[in-house]
Structures are given as structure tokens and as C-alpha cells.
Amino acid sequence: MAFVLDKHDTVGADLVNHCVNDITVLGARPLFFLDYIGCEKLERRMFQELLRGISRACRSAGCALLGGETAQLPGMYRPGEYDLAGCIVGVVERDKIIDGKKIRPGDVILGVELNGLHTNGYSLAREILFGKMHLKVSSRVPGSTMIVGKELLRVHKNYQPLLARIPSNVIKGLAHITGGGLIDNLPRILPPNCDAVVEAKSWKVPRIFQILQRNGNIDLREMYQVFNMGIGMVAIVAEQNARRAMSMLQAKRIGRIERGSRKTVLKL
Structure with missing residues (x-):
């Protein structure tokens, strides 16, 4: 781009x-x-x-x-x-060091929202926008005010200043949602006996992903394994710290930790 x-x-x-x-x-x-x-x-x-x-x-x-x-x-x-x-x-x-070892069933999953692709999923996005939809970088995405080129060149957000507000002993695990999306990135920080149960309807998915899914005819689960779907960073905290952390991170409560086998369970 x-x-x-x-x-x-x-x-x-x-x-x-x-x-x-x-x-x-x-x-x-x-x-x-x-x-x-x-x-x-x-x-x-x-x-x-x-x-x-x-x-x-x-x-x-x-x-x-x-x-x-x-x-x-x-x-x-x-x-x-x-x-x-x-x-x-x-x-x-x-x-x-934040390594996820203290994560336990009952902990809360918080998601920090973003608006853009960050730096992953561009091969598929290009195929859909330019190959299937026949748009140009200067085109306005149908049904929206988005210019294709500007949308795809949104700068990847730096979450460090936001996360620095939280005392280190509050956060049990962090996941940067990049290639592999929520499905592949969350298990990296989970203990062997835990699953991350994510409620996909707990945040608003940015319009760009809705456009890609509809025009690319992509299975919804695949979307969550290729793109970030509007969540750029995930923090896992204890239930008693959830409200405080949500306020400090400007985050949404998007799921919970349950007993399992180190995988992401996506509730669509």
C-alpha cells in the first residue's frame, strides 16, 4: 500500500x-x-x-x-x-515479567479496541478490496465514508502508554492481537488447564471487517483467526480488579477464563 x-x-x-x-x-x-x-x-x-x-x-x-x-x-x-x-x-x-502463569479460571478478559487492520491480514484484504470488489486506493468504500488507501495505512497503535497506567501486579496476562487473531494469540499466554472464552458480541466490530467478511464471503470464525476484528490488545485480570482495569485501559469486558485445555472458545 x-x-x-x-x-x-x-x-x-x-x-x-x-x-x-x-x-x-x-x-x-x-x-x-x-x-x-x-x-x-x-x-x-x-x-x-x-x-x-x-x-x-x-x-x-x-x-x-x-x-x-x-x-x-x-x-x-x-x-x-x-x-x-x-x-x-x-x-x-x-x-x-508478565507470563500468564497466574491466570486462573474465573479471571476476566478485557479487550482494548482499535479501528483498523494494524499490520496483519493485508494479503486477504487486498484480494477482497482490489481483486473481488475492484476498488482503487482512492475509491470510497461502498456504503461508507472510508477511502481505501487511508483505511489500509492507519498506523498500528502503540499500547505501551496505556498499559503503563496499570500496576504490574494487577495484570496477569497480555496478548498483542496480531497474525492469528484472537483465536491463535490468546492460547500463548494461557496455562495448560485454562480456556479463553470470548464473547464476540461484547464489542462493536469496525465496519472495515464487516465489509471484508461480506464481500469476501469469509466464514466468520476464519475472520477471527486472520484479523484482529477490532481488538488490538487483550489483558487478563482477576474479577476484583476488572472494573478498575477497564476504566484505566478504556477497555471492554469481552470474556472470561474457564477450565479447559489452552484454547480460545469463540462465542459468536
């Missing part, structure tokens, strides 16, 4: 924020970030836009951009295209 729109100042921020969220779920605070840009030939304006997005996101996350690697590889990339990757290092005190 960045190539099609020739807009490169958001994908760098996407990369940083995704990395920050991935270590935040462990209770870690980001220290520094390094980037890698591979391309056929370095184009100054494109490079500056990429770095602008990366540096802006690093400042927002409070981590240093130490540097990185830029590889010009003629013959490996098509002109005007690039590959972007990143590495993040953070720190957390050993006794404050």
Missing part, C-alpha cells in the same frame, strides 16, 4: 509500534530500536519518509533509535521497492 500510494511515513511507525507492543506484553519497557532497510537503490525522499516515521514512533515510545543497516541490492529488489525490518530491546525486572 505504501508503494501504491507513494506514502512511506507510516510503515516505519507501524514497524516500531508492533515491536514495542510485542515486548510490552511481557511487562518490558523499550530501550532501543534498530532498523534494516533493503532496496534496489536508495531513493532519498523515500528513505527520509521511512526514517521520519521510525524516529517519530521511537520518540513516542521513549526508546532510542540507535541506528541500523541499509542494504542496496541491485537485482534482488524491483526499482522503487524496499524491505523493512526492525529489532527492539527492552528491559523488565525478573519478578515483574
Whole structure:
């Protein structure tokens, strides 16, 4: 999408924020970030836009951009295209690591809402929007005010400032909802004897996902295994802490932990 729109100042921020969220779920605070840009030939304006997005996101996350690697590889990339990757290092005190081991049946599942794809599900979204619906990046999605290109380039949200409000001993488990959706990401933090029971009607699914599901004729369960469906971060807390955590995280109560075998049970 960045190539099609020739807009490169958001994908760098996407990369940083995704990395920050991935270590935040462990209770870690980001220290520094390094980037890698591979391309056929370095184009100054494109490079500056990429770095602008990366540096802006690093400042927002409070981590240093130490540097990185830029590889010009003629013959490996098509002109005007690039590959972007990143590495993040953070720190957390050993006794404050959030690993899900304290999760128990009866705990509450909270979901922090978002409005967009974040950085996953783009292959399927492109196939539906451009292949089946024959839209262009400048098209308005039928029945909505959304412009396709702007919708797909929404910046991945950084949840660290929000989660930093909560005392570390309140949160038992965190899951960054990326590839695999709620179905595949929640089991990673569950003890072997627990299931995550998610009530899919407990939050409003953003319109973009409704459009993709309807026009792509995708099974609803598959939607929850490919896309985030409007939940970007999940926190698991004890029942007595649920109301307080909901207020501090601006989150919805989307389910509960039950005795089971480390899987997500989706109630549609």
C-alpha cells in the first residue's frame, strides 16, 4: 500500500509500534530500536519518509533509535521497492515479567479496541478490496465514508502508554492481537488447564471487517483467526480488579477464563 500510494511515513511507525507492543506484553519497557532497510537503490525522499516515521514512533515510545543497516541490492529488489525490518530491546525486572502463569479460571478478559487492520491480514484484504470488489486506493468504500488507501495505512497503535497506567501486579496476562487473531494469540499466554472464552458480541466490530467478511464471503470464525476484528490488545485480570482495569485501559469486558485445555472458545 505504501508503494501504491507513494506514502512511506507510516510503515516505519507501524514497524516500531508492533515491536514495542510485542515486548510490552511481557511487562518490558523499550530501550532501543534498530532498523534494516533493503532496496534496489536508495531513493532519498523515500528513505527520509521511512526514517521520519521510525524516529517519530521511537520518540513516542521513549526508546532510542540507535541506528541500523541499509542494504542496496541491485537485482534482488524491483526499482522503487524496499524491505523493512526492525529489532527492539527492552528491559523488565525478573519478578515483574508478565507470563500468564497466574491466570486462573474465573479471571476476566478485557479487550482494548482499535479501528483498523494494524499490520496483519493485508494479503486477504487486498484480494477482497482490489481483486473481488475492484476498488482503487482512492475509491470510497461502498456504503461508507472510508477511502481505501487511508483505511489500509492507519498506523498500528502503540499500547505501551496505556498499559503503563496499570500496576504490574494487577495484570496477569497480555496478548498483542496480531497474525492469528484472537483465536491463535490468546492460547500463548494461557496455562495448560485454562480456556479463553470470548464473547464476540461484547464489542462493536469496525465496519472495515464487516465489509471484508461480506464481500469476501469469509466464514466468520476464519475472520477471527486472520484479523484482529477490532481488538488490538487483550489483558487478563482477576474479577476484583476488572472494573478498575477497564476504566484505566478504556477497555471492554469481552470474556472470561474457564477450565479447559489452552484454547480460545469463540462465542459468536
